[in-house]
Amino acid sequence: MGFERPWLANYPKGIAPEVDLEKYPSIVAVLEETCREYRDNPAFANFGKKLTYAEIDRLSTQFANYLLHELKLKKGDRVALMMPNILQYPIAIFGVLRAGLTVVNTNPMYTARELRHQLTDSGASAIVVLENFAHVVADVVADTALKQVIVTGVGDMLGFPKGPLINFVLRHVRKEVPEYELPGHVRFTETLALGARHQLPAIDIRGTDIAFLQYTGGTTGVAKGAMLTHRNLVANMQQSSVWIGTNATMGKEVIITALPLYHIFALTANCLVFMKFGGLNYLITNPRDMKGFVAELKKIPFTAITGVNTLFNGLLNTPGFDQVDFSRLHLTLGGGMAVQRAVAERWKKVTGVTLVEAYGLTETSPAACINPMDLPEYNGAIGLPIPSTDACVKDDEGRMLPVGEVGELCIKGPQVMAGYWQRPEETAKVIDADGWLHTGDMAKMDAQGFFYIVDRKKDMILVSGFNVYPNEVEDVIALMPGVLEVAAVGVPDEKSGEAVKVVIVRKDPALTAEQVKDFCREQLTGYKHPRYVEFRNELPKSNVGKILRRELRDSAAKA
Known part of the structure; x- marks a missing residue:
């Protein structure tokens, strides 16, 4: 008997079982198309300042030029980014990618030990770091292959007088920038000025080139870099945008990006997919300040929001959240951890919009299963495998299990990583001979092809x-x-x-x-x-x- 895909019969209307994987050779090709079509549209906003796609186009080109011409980095070199959600982040991401280099997303809350491991393991040649965390880089820089440290302040892209004012308050009033010594470091704004002197050469970026080294698995021991290629991420952008695009208007979407861009969920679902839509990513720098976050939401006519269960629960329990204008909101996507029924039901009651659960991993770029966007209410499932994706449940011997039986969820598709950076034996543990990625999650499938996570294998x-x-x-x-x-x-x-x-x-x-x-x-x-x-x-x-x-x-x- 052949492999069956019961989920296809339950796909929302108008969604094909396969996506066009060859339409774009790279993430850069998607960016360039968007920058042509939506030049004057706002692309990213933070602290009330907006950058249009034309500005992102220009600034990311300048940063790419700096990396290639001033630092003399070569195709495939790695550049680490260590920042919360600020405007410098998307400029840096797209600049690194346009230069044919690889982004190493780095958690700004890392300790010196964790940062040292990630920088030495990835062999990063340069790092862009927010000055609030520069002291941690200063502690480890001597142990790494870093040629250049680029430092930036929260206010650096916010314009006058707001930018300098915010930087002054963070440095001198709130004392949030510990002292650091990094001889030879440059400011991010300086790199853009230097890059403006050069022309961007034509760079042959292929689907097999590594776009991101996305570190994961720190909870199971040493963090490993998942090699996510341009093809992996373009595939996932195509898959996700087909799935949620039935519910989106090109050039008109405003998505709240509160999860950090260094996390694969916000990176793909917000930064990349909504860039493809010509939408506006509203970057929230410190979502843990829930009162400030809710005050911000009251000012933004947002249409979409992504988050994890704890974020939605936090918002629901913050005074004033029920007074936010939800009239334009049509998409709430939850992932990263299980969405709890109590939170989902309360979200629907307060906002009028169903909290749609999705499922993915760093190793799947990340989306693998998403619930239909027209879901009337929370259903407890992680959804259906998205187009061009197969999923199954296997027992410990690697045999596929029938409907209703609990086993390990396995995923196959073009979004599955190329493997772990310089760790072939670790790669072989999770990707079997038939190309199935073993997720480590215990799951079951129902007769309609909906998958349900029962739990982490190790939990x-x-x-x-x-x-x-x-x-x-x-x-x-x-x-x-x-x-x-x-x-x-x-x-x-x-x-x-x-x-x-x-x-x-x-x-x-x-x-x-x-x-x-x-x-x-x-x-x-x-x-x-x-x-x-x-x-x-x-x-x-x-x-x-x-x-x-x-x-x-x-x-x-x-x-």
Whole structure:
């Protein structure tokens, strides 16, 4: 029997099973087309300042010229970017790509140890860093292959008087720029002035060239660079834009980009796909300041927003969010971690728009499955495999499992990475001989071809031989009105091997452990009940807001 694709019968109207993978040879080709067609449209905005596509075209060309002519970088060299969401980021991304170089996205919150690893592993020749984090680069620069450090300030692209004022306040009033010594560094604005003196040469950028080294897997040990080629990302732009494009108007979209651009979700879904649409990416520099974020949202006539569950939950629990104008909003896309039913239902109630869950990985550029855009309400699924993508569920022996059975979710498609940078043995562990990427997520497929994540393979809790999936326990507890956030982990137990422990951030300070246990007794089978309930003021999270269960497990093991 051949490989069956039940999802195709449930594709939204007008979406073909395959996309045109040959239309654009590179991300640069997409950018150049957009800059021609939407020259005068605003492309990126931050702190009220907008840059048009014509300006992005000019500035990214200047930055590319600087890298090629002044730094003399060669095709395939790597350039690290270490910034939050500011206007310099897209200029730098597109500049690096136009020069035929590779972007190494770098989390600005990295410690010196993490940064040293990423810079030495990638062999980056240059780095663009926000001055707030330049002291960390200064700590490690001697151990790296960096030829040039380029420093920028939050206000550098915001114009006069706003830009200098913001820089002054951050440096001298809020004292958010620690002192650093980086002899020979240049300012980002200076690189643009130097680049303006040169002409951009014709560069042969191929689909197989590496566009991004996207580091991942830090939670399972040493971070590895996923090699994402131009072909991988163009494929994913084509796939995602066909899927969400039924719900988008070319040249008219305004997307809120609160997740950082160094994260693959915002990089592809916001920066690249909405660039292809000729849309405006509104960059939020510090979404953790929820009050400031909501104040910003009140000023923006936005049509789309992406985020992770914790971001949506945070917005819903911020005073004033229900007074934001949602009349133009038609697309809310959730990914990066499981969307909880309680959050999705509340989002729909407040905004009138369904929170559509999507699924992907760094290794899949990232989109692999997305729910139909016309979904009437949250359905608990991660959606259907998008065009030109196959998905299946395999057991530990690598056999495909039938409908309804739980196994490891595997993905195949043109968006699957070329492999891990300089780690062929790690690549072989996740991409099998038939080209299937093993995701490490436990899932099942229903008869309609919708996939459901049951949990991470390694997050599964084994209680007396029974599998307990933390997502299920968390989803139930999240329904309690007194709960703000919850995470479930397995802790060692003499009798049952492991027991369920939940860590809760309270919305109602009067909430007790006994109330939580009583609620779970009504909702969950005995072996899924939390044995231990701990209350904390906050949960440990990654920089994109993903709850770090590993840290909770580690602290429970030490206790």
